[in-house]
Structure formats: structure tokens, C-alpha cells
């Protein structure tokens with residue numbers, strides 16, 4: 001794939017066009033991503049390079065299928081089952097039991113929406129959770145709607161067949177219980193889970209929200225995670241407003257921890273759960289109060305946040321993150337000189353990352369790197385935090401630094417491979433995976449990998465072998481790997 005340098009004026013116009021039609025934001029620092037996406041779209045639309053493709057995009061109105069095809073080259077589909085687990089825990093422990101209790105015996109219905117569902121793991125995770133909490137779900141009207149702009153992702157979601165990597169944060173019994181193992185080592189979603197989920201195409205930046213797909217004021221819970229970060233501020237505001245209208249009174253909006261923002265969600269009530277904040281559409285009375293006193297960006301969270309429990313450290317542990325006796329305070333509060341010298345930067349960075357406090361973790365990663373520029377682990381943890389914040393390109397650069405500093409850093413090679421694979425850069429992905437296998441060639445299968453939170457060398461070799469086999473079969477069938 002050829003990626004040509006695009007004249008500034010053309011790049012400017014094409015990024016505006018993309019923002020207007022898909023909501024996707026390609027500021028200057030993401031120019032290489034947009035150019036790569038256009039170069040890849042050029043092949044599909046029959047142009048020699050990204051520049052001629054960009055010229056064509058700007059010259060004629062696109063049909064809907066063409067717009068969808070373009071979007072599929074510009075979107076990032078990273079996802080997995082029970083990603084950012086704490087939000088699911090809040091649903092399971094607090095929100096759903098209360099909602100189901102109120103509805104039981106009256107209006108036995110439940111409507112959930114995974115907006116920007118990518119390849120479907122989030123929607124199926126919701127279906128599994130609902131069935132766990134609601135054994136008599138068949139007596140209820142349960143709808144789990146899952147939508148995305150990328151038709152390729154949706155096709156994979158509908159097929160419901162997943163490799164090991166989609167289960168990277170799930171306990172092993174989860175696969176046995178809700179999936180059927182296929183002969184190629186992958187897993188197919190069990191029919192009763194699939195039955196609850198309905199997939200549909202939807203462009204969150206454009207499509208009407210009161211269409212036949214979404215009725216105004218009908219959704220109990222909306223998951224819209226890891227997509228707002230890719231939107232222009234104006235499209236993000238509009239989308240949040242549309243999502244609010246789609247919720248029932250007192251319905252819930254769930255975004256990624258890195259997307260929480262008082263300014264953007266000022267029309268919601270922010271509610272603290274352990275290690276996550278979820279947004280509730282207020283009752284009409286509460287909304288009246290919110291409207292009377294709209295909060296600005298700088299208003300403290302306590303003014304409207306309702307505490308269920310104080311935030312606690314996440315159980316999704318980053319490697320080697322020994323839990324401190326008590327959770328550290330925000331960096332601003334723990335920065336006096338004596339604390340800084342007594343607390344290792346790495347511990348602070350890892351603990352904050354575990355708690356989902358990514359912006360704070362980032363600050364500590366940067367201090368850690370400043371203190372020891374050649375510590376490959378510092379760059380690796382930095383990359384992990386950046387990735388969680390949606391800063392993929394910066395994360396990739398940090399990973400490259402990690403493998404430069406420590407060429408036998410297996411996990412860093414592996415994650416670079418996954419980045420390339422998620423972007424459909426198959427040859428590059430294969431090269432990183434083969435590097436990982438090379439680095440691991442003399443490791444004992446039981447050896448624990450540094451920074452891996454308990455992953456063994458043998459297990460990683462198995463995972464990579466499966467991924468490489470999938471790439472081979474996708475290549476031979478002409479399909480695109482995820």
C-alpha cells in the first residue's frame with residue numbers, strides 16, 4: 001500500500017469532509033492515520049493512491065455504501081469481552097438488580113444499546129451479563145441493540161466467532177459456558193446469547209436517532225465507549241445530546257473511563273461506582289435543576305456526583321502492580337518532594353493505571369521515564385496507558401522505544417503485532433509475532449512474562465500460533481483479518 005504525502009490544503013479539506021460525514025476527528029497529529037486510511041480506501045475504490053482518492057471524495061457526493069466503505073478504512077475496532085470490566089461490575093452489582101426489581105411483574109422489559117459495538121464483544125458481554133442476572137429472561141422482552149458504522153466489523157459481529165485474543169480479560173470458564181469451541185480453535189457465541197442481540201448499521205454522526213432503529217426515550221442503558229475520543233468536539237457534543245434523548249428517564253450512559261468529562265456530560269448526573277463513573281439521565285425534576293444550574297468544565301465533580309462506594313483499585317491488574325496499602329491520591333495531592341522520593345514512580349503509574357485513572361497514570365509514567373529513560377518497562381506501561389486513552393499512535397511509538405531498549409521484550413513485540421493486526425497491516429503484524437516467537441524460543445513454557453500479569457511464555461506461543469493460523473486462513477480465503 002502506497003502512502004503519499006498529501007498537500008496541506010488537500011489534507012485540510014479531506015479531513016473536514018471526513019469529520020462532517022463520519023464525525024471522525026483527524027487533527028494534525030493524526031494526519032498519518034488519515035493518509036494511511038485513504039491509501040487503503042484508494043485500493044477499494046480503484047485509485048492508484050490516496051491523493052487521487054482524496055480528490056475524488058471531494059469532487060462528487062458519495063452514496064451511502066461508498067461512505068460506509070470509506071468509514072471502514074478509517075475506524076479502529078479494538079475491543080474484547082468485558083473490556084473495562086468495572087463498568088460491567090457496576091451494572092451487575094447496582095444498576096441492573098434495581099432496574100429489574102422495579103420492572104418485575106409490571107413491565108418486564110429491558111433495552112440495552114451498544115453504540116459503536118465494533119466486532120460485537122461488548123454487546124455479547126451485555127447479553128451474558130443479563131442472562132446471568134435474569135434466569136427467567138425468556139419471560140421478559142430483552143433487547144440488546146448493537147450498532148456500528150463499519151460493515152466489516154458488523155459482519156464479524158453477526159458471525160460471532162472469536163479467537164483467543166478477544167478473551168484476554170475473561171476467565172477461562174467463561175468461554176466454556178457461553179461459547180462453542182470450533183475445530184479451528186476459535187469460539188462461537190452460544191445460540192441463546194446470540195438470540196438476545198440485534199446488530200444494525202448506524203452512523204452515530206449522521207443517522208437520525210428517532211428512526212425505526214432507536215426510539216426517542218426508549219433505552220435503559222447505552223454503552224458508547226471508546227468512540228467519542230475519535231470524534232470532533234462538536235460531533236461529540238451532538239452525539240451525547242442525541243444519546244441522552246434516546247434514554248428513558250433515569251436511564252444510564254456508560255462511556256470509557258478515559259472519556260469521562262464534566263463538560264461533555266453536564267446534562268447527566270455523574271454517579272461514582274467502584275473505579276468507574278457512570279452517567280444517569282436525571283428524573284424530570286433533577287433535569288430541571290441541572291438546567292437551572294448548568295455546570296462548567298471547572299466545577300468540582302462532588303457537586304453532582306452521588307457516591308455509591310469510594311473508588312477502589314481495579315482487579316484488572318497491570319503486571320507487577322503490587323497494591324499499596326491505601327490507594328494513592330491524585331498526583332496533584334501527592335507530589336510534595338518527600339512523597340515523590342519515597343514512592344517509586346513505577347508503583348504510582350501502575351496503580352493509577354489499574355484504577356482506570358489514565359490521565360494521572362500518564363503523569364507518573366512521564367516522571368518515571370524522565371527519571372530513567374532507558375527503562376523499557378516504563379515505556380511499555382506508558383504505551384499501555386496511552387492505548388487505554390485511545391492514543392494509539394503514541395502508544396505504538398512507546399512500544400517501539402521499549403523494544404529498541406530491550407530487544408527481547410516479548411510482550412512489547414506482541415502488542416506491536418496486535419496493533420498492526422487491528423489496523424489490517426498483516427505483513428507487519430506477522431513480523432512482530434514472529435519476532436515474539438523468536439525472543440521466546442529458549443524460554444521455558446512455564447516462565448512468567450515480565451509485564452504480563454501472569455501470562456506464561458507457553459501460553460503466549462499458543463496465542464500467537466492461533467493468530468498466525470487465522471491470518472493464513474483469512475489470506476487464503478481473501479478475507480480481511482480483524
Ligand SMILES: C[S@@+](CC[C@H](N)C(=O)[O-])C[C@H]1O[C@@H](n2cnc3c(N)ncnc32)[C@H](O)[C@@H]1O
Nearest residue numbers: 022075079116118149150203204205225226227
Ligand atoms: C475502539 S472501537 C470501540 C468498541 C467498543 N465500544 C469498546 O469499547 O470496546 C470504536 C468503534 O467505533 C466505531 N465508529 C467510529 N465512528 C463511528 C460512527 N460515526 N458511527 C458509528 N460507529 C463509529 C468504529 O467503527 C469502531 O468499531
